[in-house]
Amino acid sequence: MHSFKTPDKIKNSYSSRICQIADERKKGKKVVGTFCLFVPDEIIFAAGADRVILCGGKNETIPIAEQYLPRNICPLVKSSFGSLVNDGSSDVKSCSHFSMVDMVIAENTCDSKKKMYELLGNYIPTYVIDLPQRPDSPEALKYFLSELEKFKSAMEELTGNRVTKDRLREEIKSSNETRKLLHSLYDMRKKDPAPINGTEILKLLQRQYFLSPGEFKEHIRNLIKEVEESEPEENHRPRILISGCPMSGGNSKVPEIIEDRGGMIVAEESCTGTRSFWDPVDEDKEPMLALAERYIKIPCSCMSPNDRRVDNNLELAEEFDVDGVVYYTLQFCHGYNIEKHKVQQALKKAGIPMLFIETDYSGSDVEQIKLRVDAFMEMLS
Amino acid sequence: MHSFKTPDKIKNSYSSRICQIADERKKGKKVVGTFCLFVPDEIIFAAGADRVILCGGKNETIPIAEQYLPRNICPLVKSSFGSLVNDGSSDVKSCSHFSMVDMVIAENTCDSKKKMYELLGNYIPTYVIDLPQRPDSPEALKYFLSELEKFKSAMEELTGNRVTKDRLREEIKSSNETRKLLHSLYDMRKKDPAPINGTEILKLLQRQYFLSPGEFKEHIRNLIKEVEESEPEENHRPRILISGCPMSGGNSKVPEIIEDRGGMIVAEESCTGTRSFWDPVDEDKEPMLALAERYIKIPCSCMSPNDRRVDNNLELAEEFDVDGVVYYTLQFCHGYNIEKHKVQQALKKAGIPMLFIETDYSGSDVEQIKLRVDAFMEMLS
Structure with a gap:
């Protein structure tokens, strides 16, 4: 790996x-x-x-x-x-x-x-x-x-x-470049086995929190290059899509457990994942309108109806050929917690297994999560 | 009583x-x-x-x-x-x-x-x-x-x-009548001792859930008449304002405990209280605009900023001459739960004691709430 x-x-x-x-x-x-x-x-x-x-x-x-x-x-x-x-x-x-x-x-x-x-x-x-x-x-x-x-x-x-x-158009163009770079990186994860761990991708996306856009782009480019030059991985591991709440810098508890226990995270339907870069801003439209149109479509659970997020999960599961979905919510996040029902129903219909993990930032539930992830991996292997 | x-x-x-x-x-x-x-x-x-x-x-x-x-x-x-x-x-x-x-x-x-x-x-x-x-x-x-x-x-x-x-104007007029009747009823509670228990008022307001507007008005009128004709109460009991989440029909746990333990609820800053009727709709304006203007001002915690609710609590505390405030939230209601901080700070500044109760519909915390209410009543007596 x-x-x-x-x-x-x-x-x-x-x-x-x-x-x-x-x-x-x-x-x-x-x-x-x-x-x-x-x-x-x-x-x-x-x-x-x-x-x-x-x-x-x-x-x-x-x-x-x-x-x-x-x-x-x-x-x-x-x-x-x-x-x-x-x-x-x-x-x-x-x-x-x-x-x-x-x-x-x-x-x-x-x-x-x-x-x-x-x-x-x-x-x-x-x-x-x-x-x-x-x-x-x-x-x-x-x-x-x-x-x-x-x-x-x-x-x-x-x-x-x-x-x-003009300044808005320049910045839209620049942000779209970042989005394209992230798409290229994510495309590489579609291979089986994926050439890079999900936890590494998460660390990169978390760096966005403090880096300037220019530096962030450089980091993505470096990572892409490094992955291209790396030896291909040989063993298939269960391919996991994580879906739900964001994982801010400092919080990588669940992805680490998943990959430690033999899983391979291949995509993240979250604000520290696809939601942050999936859609470009239309460069040909009046810039403020183009921004409003693009940003209001972010499929956050605060939106209602939010069928787009359900569809996204199905699309990502197919595109990234996932074996299972880990639905991740932060404790007391009513939005993602209640929306779970719809996502779960849709995945069930599509025959994709799902594991639900609700957690916080403490270490007190680590052993329990490990047990649950182990059971899920056994089921997927 | x-x-x-x-x-x-x-x-x-x-x-x-x-x-x-x-x-x-x-x-x-x-x-x-x-x-x-x-x-x-x-x-x-x-x-x-x-x-x-x-x-x-x-x-x-x-x-x-x-x-x-x-x-x-x-x-x-x-x-x-x-x-x-x-x-x-x-x-x-x-x-x-x-x-x-x-x-x-x-x-x-x-x-x-x-x-x-x-x-x-x-x-x-x-x-x-x-x-x-x-x-x-x-x-x-x-x-x-x-x-x-x-x-x-x-x-x-x-x-x-x-x-x-025209139909809207008629309905606005009719709803304003209900609001006026409730104001009259609430005005009676300003007396010390108040001539009617808060739990009785709550039961009346809960009837609004299923009654027609006409019947509801009749119920208010009857209650006002009955209170007017009743013997005045003699003993002062600590005058309580309840502030926070609504209490729907079937849920009167906390008000009952408060009044059983010697308190007297004299006003409710809640959706089953003042928030439901305090402000009239302007009968002289274009009706749809008048409705939008009135309804958007309801000081629910979903609004931000919601200083109006903080002010309301202070005004009600003064108008109804309360001895203390019971801040009531339903479990996991983030809005009222977080807004507590601002209300508490304002009450503290005004020298009004506050007790915080977070609860659900079960009976499992009744004994604990009783103990806490007893302690609060002792402090106020």
């Missing part, structure tokens, strides 16, 4: 990026933090700002958050909040990029994030984009477009730069 | 209403079921349809729902779904009005309801109104208005009747 060699340059990419951001900020560049794929990067970069992604995957900052937030909500929400409000008075360290944002660009997606942002506003300037919950309605698109226009103005105000149509 | 005498007519109101609905349906009248205050009754009645409210408060139908829905979501959502999909194959009986609706009129408010409605569509025609999550944005209002216009057309299609401006 090919394992990503992590050259020194990539190993040091986090700290060098932190220095770069610090440097940019000294020169007056604004840095914003986002939490969600529904916030179009293109508008941020077209305004001349930089951005990092603030979804937390570390367990350590959760106790900080639980001083303000209920225990029984999503670990991602708590971890992110804990990292952001961490004043350093405890021994826990947040990742540096959490303290380097001038503004948080949030969005009304799920209940927990929506209400968490209201508290976050006490600690850091927080701009919220409202999101209609309908992917296929002309009125919803119009409302979303008006929200993106307001967001564009807010970015202009923050940075002092005008967001021109 | 005044206790509502429940004359025979009121005792039999459920079964006589069921007969009435059955009769209406035979004659071709359509009956719709709603779940949420954000769906304007006025549009339903103006279309010549009847309506019942389908929020479940019974524990018994939850196991039926858990065949399809996760366990760790809101009991109200599970109870409602269980009542609606109950095919009678188990021993559990749903209330009759659950099986008498031609269409469910749903709304995208919280994550759990939103996703539950998608499954519900497999069992009963389900129309969903999308709801922007901003109470104070002109664009959100416009989007909500467009959603209400679509809903009006759907009602016209269902009933075959046109919804005219």
